[in-house]
Amino acid sequence: MARTHGSKAEITGPLIRDAARRLFARHGYAAVSMRQISAEVGLQVGALYAYTPDKQTLLADLLRGHMQDLLAEWPDDPGQPALARLDGFLRFHIATSLERPEAVFLAYMELRSLTPENRREIAALRRRYEDGLEAILTAGEAEGSMTVPDRRLTAMALIAMLTGVTNWYREGGRLDRDHVTAIYRDLVFGAVGA
Amino acid sequence: MARTHGSKAEITGPLIRDAARRLFARHGYAAVSMRQISAEVGLQVGALYAYTPDKQTLLADLLRGHMQDLLAEWPDDPGQPALARLDGFLRFHIATSLERPEAVFLAYMELRSLTPENRREIAALRRRYEDGLEAILTAGEAEGSMTVPDRRLTAMALIAMLTGVTNWYREGGRLDRDHVTAIYRDLVFGAVGA
DNA sequence: GTCTATAAGGAGATAGAC
DNA sequence: GTCTATCTCCTTATAGAC
Numbered sequence: 126m127a128r129t130h131g132s133k134a135e136i137t138g139p140l141i142r143d144a145a146r147r148l149f150a151r152h153g154y155a156a157v158s159m160r161q162i163s164a165e166v167g168l169q170v171g172a173l174y175a176y177t178p179d180k181q182t183l184l185a186d187l188l189r190g191h192m193q194d195l196l197a198e199w200p201d202d203p204g205q206p207a208l209a210r211l212d213g214f215l216r217f218h219i220a221t222s223l224e225r226p227e228a229v230f231l232a233y234m235e236l237r238s239l240t241p242e243n244r245r246e247i248a249a250l251r252r253r254y255e256d257g258l259e260a261i262l263t264a265g266e267a268e269g270s271m272t273v274p275d276r277r278l279t280a281m282a283l284i285a286m287l288t289g290v291t292n293w294y295r296e297g298g299r300l301d302r303d304h305v306t307a308i309y310r311d312l313v314f315g316a317v318g319a
Numbered sequence: 320m321a322r323t324h325g326s327k328a329e330i331t332g333p334l335i336r337d338a339a340r341r342l343f344a345r346h347g348y349a350a351v352s353m354r355q356i357s358a359e360v361g362l363q364v365g366a367l368y369a370y371t372p373d374k375q376t377l378l379a380d381l382l383r384g385h386m387q388d389l390l391a392e393w394p395d396d397p398g399q400p401a402l403a404r405l406d407g408f409l410r411f412h413i414a415t416s417l418e419r420p421e422a423v424f425l426a427y428m429e430l431r432s433l434t435p436e437n438r439r440e441i442a443a444l445r446r447r448y449e450d451g452l453e454a455i456l457t458a459g460e461a462e463g464s465m466t467v468p469d470r471r472l473t474a475m476a477l478i479a480m481l482t483g484v485t486n487w488y489r490e491g492g493r494l495d496r497d498h499v500t501a502i503y504r505d506l507v508f509g510a511v512g513a
Numbered sequence: 514g515t516c517t518a519t520a521a522g523g524a525g526a527t528a529g530a531c
Numbered sequence: 532g533t534c535t536a537t538c539t540c541c542t543t544a545t546a547g548a549c
Contacts, residue, residue: 133532152431156349158524172533174526234428237346274502278494281487282480282506289479300472308468312476316506327514352542366515368544 138176140166146187150227154184154238184235185243191228192250195221201257207265208319214258215313218287219306226291233288255280265317272318283313332370334360340381344421348378348432378429379437385422386444389415395451401459402513408452409507412481413500420485427482449474459511466512477507 144165148157159180163170177183199217201210222229232251236244259280265271273279287309294305338359342351353374357364371377393411395404416423426445430438453474459465467473481503488499 137532153347153349155347156432159526160524168532169534170525171527171535175532178526180525238350274505275494275498278499278502279506282483282503285483285486286476286480289476292479293475300469304469305472308472309476311468312473312510315512316510318509331514353544354542362514363516364543365517365545369514372544374543 134176137166137168141168141173141176142183142187142190145183146227146231149184149187149235150230154180154235181240181243184231185239185247187228188232188235188239188243188247189250191225191232192247192254194228195254196250199254199257201261203260203264206270207261207268208270208314210261211265211271211313211317211319212310214261215283215287215309216306218284219290219309220302222288222290223294223302223305226294229288230291255284258284262317265319270319279317283316286312328370331360331362335362335367335370336377336381336384339377340421340425343378343381343429344424348374348429375434375437378425379433379441381422382426382429382433382437382441383444385419385426386441386448388422389448390444390451393448393451395455397454397458400464401455401462402464402508404455405459405465405507405511405513406504408455409477409481409504410500412478413484413496413503416482416484417488417496417499420488423482424485449478452478456511459513464513473511477510480506 141162145157145162148161148165159173160170163173177186198221200213202213203210205213232247236247236251239247259276262271262273262276262279266273266276290305290309294300300308335356339351339356342355342359353367354364357367371380392415394407396407397404399407426441430441430445433441453470456465456467456470456473460467460470484499484503488494494502
């Protein structure tokens with residue numbers, strides 16, 4: 126018989142992660158107390174420790190999950206022309222940055238709040254993401270469809286530029302997502318000499 | 320008679336601000352205690368309060384000072400061609416980002432740790448800086464030397480791209496400052512269709 | 514200007530009842 | 532799985548001696 130309701134743990138766990146993600150992104154990891162997180166979910170603080178062994182693990186799980194999602198969802202196809210792959214990358218990066226702004230912001234800003242061991246792990250995942258873009262730039266230079274002065278620096282620069290959308294984009298503002306994406310496409314394509 | 324030595328306050332004050340800037344940038348405002356700052360300078364914690372009324376004011380003073388320095392030092396000349404002004408901007412922005420990486424990083428990341436009143440004040444200074452770049456893009460379009468899809472978005476995108484240099488640049492690394500600046504110039508000029 | 518001492522409160526995490 | 536209560540430690544900020 127199919128279950129129609131999950132256990133409380135299946136509901137409460139995600140609620141705790143959602144609250145932690147939102148609060149960490151808004152105020153910073155160090156500024157948020159376990160009591161604030163529990164209050165947001167409607168629990169007493171002790172109950173949180175049935176879901177995470179400690180606050181540090183909660184942060185590391187959020188960042189790991191986000192980076193793994195990014196790597197799993199990125200629809201890159203090395204068989205395509207490099208410009209099409211670059212277009213796919215920037216559409217994907219902007220879409221995730223607008224759909225999950227807190228997770229994107231956290232993954233780029235709270236590496237410093239991780240223990241050295243956790244930081245190494247998450248930084249390696251982020252490095253894979255950066256390497257993916259660098260591979261596209263390498264392919265573009267090989268085909269002659271792009272002119273890239275320095276592939277590593279350019280990859281970092283493009284990611285910084287696109288991720289910056291989380292700093293100013295507001296839902297319902299002057300530009301909708303499609304416009305924003307089209308403008309960033311012009312900027313990115315111009316930067317790589319396409 | 321000219322004084323050859325400043326009072327202790329004239330030395331200790333800047334030392335406290337230096338330590339606070341470094342620690343806030345590395346660990347985040349909320350994660351740094353007044354005790355850590357005082358220990359870094361070789362004082363007991365109580366002595367800090369002779370120099371700042373509280374921790375919040377210390378952060379606001381750092382950000383205000385940095386933004387005022389930026390606005391005062393930026394050597395823009397509206398009489399020059401827009402591309403020369405854009406080149407001046409990016410050289411200035413990269414130079415300050417590499418010379419004072421902690422201040423630049425703080426000013427972009429710790430706005431959220433300010434009280435609403437302080438945040439409004441610092442955000443207004445930052446806005447003036449962004450407006451300065453936007454004015455250059457406007458001039459470039461008017462002269463026909465640039466093609467900019469959306470001036471406001473482009474200004475934000477370029478600043479995010481250039482500021483990102485603080486995330487990966489390491490003194491003594493693969494690229495020196497002049498190389499880094501030259502590469503970013505290619506990217507920026509390409510992005511605005513120059 | 515700097516110290517020591519302290520006030521008053523919040524932090525992360527745990528124990529044990531239910 | 533959640534609660535209440537508690538332990539231990541650290542926090543910002545102040546008071547008053549020197």
